[in-house]
Amino acid sequence: MATIQEEIKELKEEKNAIILAHNYQPKEIQEIADFLGDSLELCIKASEIDDKDLVVFCGVDFMAETAHILNPDKKIVIPDLEAECPMAHMLPEEELLKAKEEHPDAGVILYVNSIAEAKQHADTLCTSANAVKVTESLPHDEILFGPDKNLGTHVQERVDKKIIPTPKDGHCYVHRLFHVEDVELKREEYPNAVIICHPECNKEVQDACDEVLSTGGMLRFIAESDAEEFVIGTEIDMITRINSEIPGKKLYPLLEGAICKTMKLHTLEKVRDALKNEAPEVTLPEEVAQKSLKAVNHMLEASK
Ligand code: 13P
Ligand code: SF4
Known part of the structure; x- marks a missing residue:
């Protein structure tokens, strides 16, 4: 019997589809995605997918909507329609x-x-x-x-x-969970680590960190850095992404509980079903x- 990953691969070929996923997607979705990125990289990719008929977008609503805005004649589906960014x-x-x-x-x-x-x-x-x-x-x-x-x-x-x-x-609400005390604690625990946070964190947290970067910026910064240890102040699965792309660095979360719940609504089963049914589709009124x-x-x- 075929594994779910094999089913997804077959359906993707049959439907001439591409799977785009944000850096906060869980590991199993990151592993089957054709393209992973931050919001900007996903927008750029969405503007370049002329050769595909179907786009499965594993991210939150505004990201899939932007892909639709850029590709009004293409079918954009999202595995779970409830995946909204509050x-x-x-x-x-x-x-x-x-x-x-x-x-x-x-x-x-x-x-x-x-x-x-x-x-x-x-x-x-x-x-x-x-x-x-x-x-x-x-x-x-x-x-x-x-x-x-x-x-x-x-x-x-x-x-x-x-x-x-x-x-x-x-x-x-996810980035609001970080506090200056978390940064201070991690500095004590990992004195050699570079502490990076996302600009969605509050100003005090940003000021306490060494770098303030988008998720794609974090990836580039760590790839080019000679440092070996990093504390990551953003959604927890960013560490999954960095680990798979840049092995050998020591990564610590600024907060274990920084989880974007709606990003985690997508599952392999829902990706397979979205490919099979070409639904649920993301659409907008044409004028909008x-x-x-x-x-x-x-x-x-x-x-x-
Ligand atoms: P990035 O563009 O840095 O990936 O951020 C998107 C996001 O929603 C962060 O919470
Ligand atoms: Fe929205 Fe925050 Fe989730 Fe990013 S982490 S998608 S801003 S709720």
Whole structure:
């Protein structure tokens, strides 16, 4: 009898499909993915998949929606439709429109972790890998930035523009779990380790760490570093990804319990079924997808 991994491989060939997965996916999904990456790398990959008929997206809703925005004629399926990023839903369309009315001269940059209905009103998007570069690419002196307040603060400290967070307290519940005390404890425990965190962590945690990087940035930094030990301040399965890509480094989690629950909803069985049934499909109203494409393309262009 074929293993589930063999079934997935066969179905992928039969359907001319590709499996894209985020760095936070569990080990078994990382192992069957054709492409693994951070949000920016996944957007870039999604803009280049002309030769495939079906895309299975193992990540959260906003990532799969972005793949759909870039490929409106392709079928994009997500193994579990419930895989939502709560932060992306913290900035509803109406709230953004209200903020735009209050700040008519401000440019609008939305984190790619936002719903498509809000994205359609943005000048551009960003990820944690390109937020500073994208902010500098806009001519505006004032920037409405949402939904992640912590990424906004990270950008504010690196650009000569006024960042206006919208909403006031948009955040990721996983990265909010990290505290300065966790950093201090790990420094004592592993004095030779480089401590890295994600810009979704709060400012105090970012300031206490040695490096603040996107998940893709973490991977590149560790690959190029002579250091042997690293403390990783982001979702727990980032360590799985680093371990498989760069063996031989000692990696310690800043917090064992940093788990993005919705990222873990995808299973091998659901991937197989998504391939077999070509469902559940990720779609958006055509007008929303078309309007959001402008902001997605602006980001891709600005991050070159
Ligand atoms: P990256 O773009 O760094 O992979 O981050 C995405 C994300 O959702 C972090 O929580
Ligand atoms: Fe969203 Fe946080 Fe999960 Fe990233 S880790 S997908 S920001 S809930």
